[in-house]
Amino acid sequence: MSKPFQVPKSLKKNPFHYCPGCQHGVAHRLVCEVIDELGIQDKSLAISSIGCSVFLYFYIDVDMTEAPHGRACAAATGAKRARPDLMVFTYQGDGDFAAIGFNESFQAAARGEKITSIMINNNIYGMTGGQASPTTLPGQKTTTTPAGRDPETFGYPPKIAEILATLEGVAYSARVALNSPKRIVEAKKAIKNAFLAQIKNLGFGFVEILSTCPINWKMDPVSAVKAVDKVIEYFPLGIFKDKVTPFLKNLK
Amino acid sequence: MKKDKKILAKGVEAIVFGALEAECKCYFGYPITPQNDIPELMSRELPKRGGVFLQAESELAAINMILGACATGARAMTSSSSPGISLMCESFSYLAALEFPAVVVNVMRGGPGLGGIETSQGDYFQATKGSGHGDFRFLVLAPSNAQEAYELTAKAFELAEKYRNPVMVLLDAILGQMKEPLVLKKLKIKKYPPETWALTGAKGRNSRFFRSLFLDAEELKQHNLKLMKKYQSMQKEIRYEAKIEEGDMVLVVAFGSMARLANEAIEDLRNKGYQVGYFRPITLYPFPYKPLKEIVTQAKKPLKILVPEQNCGQMVEDVKLAVEGKAEVISLPYPPSVVPFPEDLKKEIKKCLNLSKSRKV
Known part of the structure; x- marks a missing residue:
C-alpha cells in the first residue's frame, strides 16, 4: 500500500538552508512531486540561477548546472537544443528572471523554446540582503527604497506572467501563490502544466510563484504568509495562457 | 587514396570547415563585423549535418547557450569579434569554473570601445589575461594563415575536451577576411567521451551537478588549487x-x-x-x-x-x-x-x- 504522504523521490534528504517562513522549500517540493509524477527524474536537466535558489542542486536530485546571473533561459536553450530528449527547466528568482535576465527569459519564451521556467517572485533581492527588485510593490520599503518604492522614480513592477502570455511561443503561463493549502494545490497543477507544455512539445512553459521573504520583509513567518494576499492585489493569480489543457483534452 | 580537396577560402571560412571537421554539433552566435561569414556559413552547413544553428539575441545569450550545450557534452562553438567577446567575458569565467569544454573564436577588430572593423591584435591582453573575473585561463591558439585556422580550430575542440576548459581561437581580422588556398585535410581529432561527466539525465546513475559557488573558504581554495593544477598541466600544449x-x-x-x-x-x-x-x-x-x-x-x-x-x-x-x-x-x-x-x-x-x-x- 502506498503511503498517503511521503518525501518525493527526487527531493534530496538535505535540510533546507532557507530562512524560517521562506517558501522556496514548498516550491522545491512541488517541483519534485511533479517530476516524480511525470516520471522525468532521470531525463531532467535543471539550470539553477543566482540568488537564494542557487543551491537548488542540494535539494533537487536531477542533473544540474548553475548559470550566470540572469542567463538561465539562454543556458536552458543551449541544453535543450543540444539534447531535445532532455527535460530542461530553470528555477529563478524575480531579479534573475525579470531584471538582469529579462531579455534572455523573454527571447527564449518568444522563440517558444521547449523549456520550463519557474520564477519565484518575492518582490525583493533576498540573498543580497533585501534590495528593491523589479517586482517590489509600489510603496514597499527595501534597503534601496528606504522611503518605499516610488513609481515616479523607480517605475512600476512588471507583470511577467501576463507579459509572457502575449507571446506566440508561450504554451503556458500562470501566476500562483503558496499561502494557503488550496493555492498550493493549484500551484502544483500549474507547475505540472508548465512541464507538460515541454513534454508535449507545445512551447515555453512558465509559472510565476508568489513567495515570501520574511527576513527582508521584516516580518515574522505568519505575517509574511498573510502579506502575500496584499501582493496578490497587484499581481493577480491566474492562468494567462494555456495551450496544454485543450491539447490534453483533444488527446482523449 | 582520395586526394584532399583544395579550395580558396577566407580565414573565417577555414574556421567553419575546421569546426565541421571536428564534428562541432552546435553553433550559437550574434552578428558582428568582421566575422559574419562564420554564422552565415554555419547556418547553411550545420543543419545539413544534423547539427544545431541558432542566432542568439545577444552575445550574452550566445555564450550561455554554449554553456548549456557544453553541459550536455555536445561539441559547441561560438564566434564574435572584439566588442562581442567583451560581452561574453563574464561567462568565460563561469565556463572555466564549471569546467565546460567550449570553443570560442575571436576575429579581432580595432578597439577600444566600438573601435573599427579593420584588423587588430588588440585583444591579446583580454584573451590571455583578462577574459573574465577570478583566477582562470583560456587556452589561446593564434593561427597565422587559413590552413592553420582550419587545423587549430579543429584541434581546439580536442583540447577543450582534454582539459575540460574553454579554448579560444584568436584571429586577426585581416586573416579572417583574406582568401588563400586551403587544403581540407582529414584531421585526427581525438574525442574524450563526455559520459563520465556530462549532464545527460541521471539514468542508471546518481545525478550530477556543476557549480562555481563555494561559500566555504576551504572548498573555494581547493577548487582554485584544482584549476591551477590544470592550467599548469596545459604547459605541455x-x-x-x-x-x-x-x-x-x-x-x-x-x-x-x-x-x-x-x-x-x-x-x-x-x-x-x-x-x-x-x-x-x-x-x-x-x-x-x-x-x-x-x-x-x-x-x-x-x-x-x-x-x-x-x-x-x-x-x-x-x-x-x-x-x-x-x-x-x-x-x-x-x-x-x-x-x-x-x-x-x-x-x-x-x-x-x-x-x-x-x-x-
Whole structure:
C-alpha cells in the first residue's frame, strides 16, 4: 500500500538552508512531486540561477548546472537544443528572471523554446540582503527604497506572467501563490502544466510563484504568509495562457 | 587514396570547415563585423549535418547557450569579434569554473570601445589575461594563415575536451577576411567521451551537478588549487615556430598576421646576409616562455628582441617576462587598422641591427 504522504523521490534528504517562513522549500517540493509524477527524474536537466535558489542542486536530485546571473533561459536553450530528449527547466528568482535576465527569459519564451521556467517572485533581492527588485510593490520599503518604492522614480513592477502570455511561443503561463493549502494545490497543477507544455512539445512553459521573504520583509513567518494576499492585489493569480489543457483534452 | 580537396577560402571560412571537421554539433552566435561569414556559413552547413544553428539575441545569450550545450557534452562553438567577446567575458569565467569544454573564436577588430572593423591584435591582453573575473585561463591558439585556422580550430575542440576548459581561437581580422588556398585535410581529432561527466539525465546513475559557488573558504581554495593544477598541466600544449641561426643579432617575435609580415621581412633580410631570427608563439596561453628564454640564453651574441604587434604593445610584456632581463626588448606597436608593409618592418629591424653594431656579411 502506498503511503498517503511521503518525501518525493527526487527531493534530496538535505535540510533546507532557507530562512524560517521562506517558501522556496514548498516550491522545491512541488517541483519534485511533479517530476516524480511525470516520471522525468532521470531525463531532467535543471539550470539553477543566482540568488537564494542557487543551491537548488542540494535539494533537487536531477542533473544540474548553475548559470550566470540572469542567463538561465539562454543556458536552458543551449541544453535543450543540444539534447531535445532532455527535460530542461530553470528555477529563478524575480531579479534573475525579470531584471538582469529579462531579455534572455523573454527571447527564449518568444522563440517558444521547449523549456520550463519557474520564477519565484518575492518582490525583493533576498540573498543580497533585501534590495528593491523589479517586482517590489509600489510603496514597499527595501534597503534601496528606504522611503518605499516610488513609481515616479523607480517605475512600476512588471507583470511577467501576463507579459509572457502575449507571446506566440508561450504554451503556458500562470501566476500562483503558496499561502494557503488550496493555492498550493493549484500551484502544483500549474507547475505540472508548465512541464507538460515541454513534454508535449507545445512551447515555453512558465509559472510565476508568489513567495515570501520574511527576513527582508521584516516580518515574522505568519505575517509574511498573510502579506502575500496584499501582493496578490497587484499581481493577480491566474492562468494567462494555456495551450496544454485543450491539447490534453483533444488527446482523449 | 582520395586526394584532399583544395579550395580558396577566407580565414573565417577555414574556421567553419575546421569546426565541421571536428564534428562541432552546435553553433550559437550574434552578428558582428568582421566575422559574419562564420554564422552565415554555419547556418547553411550545420543543419545539413544534423547539427544545431541558432542566432542568439545577444552575445550574452550566445555564450550561455554554449554553456548549456557544453553541459550536455555536445561539441559547441561560438564566434564574435572584439566588442562581442567583451560581452561574453563574464561567462568565460563561469565556463572555466564549471569546467565546460567550449570553443570560442575571436576575429579581432580595432578597439577600444566600438573601435573599427579593420584588423587588430588588440585583444591579446583580454584573451590571455583578462577574459573574465577570478583566477582562470583560456587556452589561446593564434593561427597565422587559413590552413592553420582550419587545423587549430579543429584541434581546439580536442583540447577543450582534454582539459575540460574553454579554448579560444584568436584571429586577426585581416586573416579572417583574406582568401588563400586551403587544403581540407582529414584531421585526427581525438574525442574524450563526455559520459563520465556530462549532464545527460541521471539514468542508471546518481545525478550530477556543476557549480562555481563555494561559500566555504576551504572548498573555494581547493577548487582554485584544482584549476591551477590544470592550467599548469596545459604547459605541455605550448606551440611555437622558430627560425634561429647561430649569430643572429635581432630576434623578431610576433604572432598572427604580424608574424607573416615579420617572416617575409626576415627571410628577405637573411637572403641579403643580415643575421635576423624569428619566433612566433602559436599558443598565446600557455605562452612559450621557456623556449624563448632558451633562445636568449643560448645566443652567442647579445640578442635584441623586436616585438611588432598590431596594438599599442601587449604581447611585448610576455616577451619581457620570458627573457627575464637577459635581452633588450623593443616594442614596435602598430595601432589597430594600420597594416605595415614588410618594408616598414625591415627598416625597423635594420635600425636594431645598426644599434647592435651589426655587420653585413
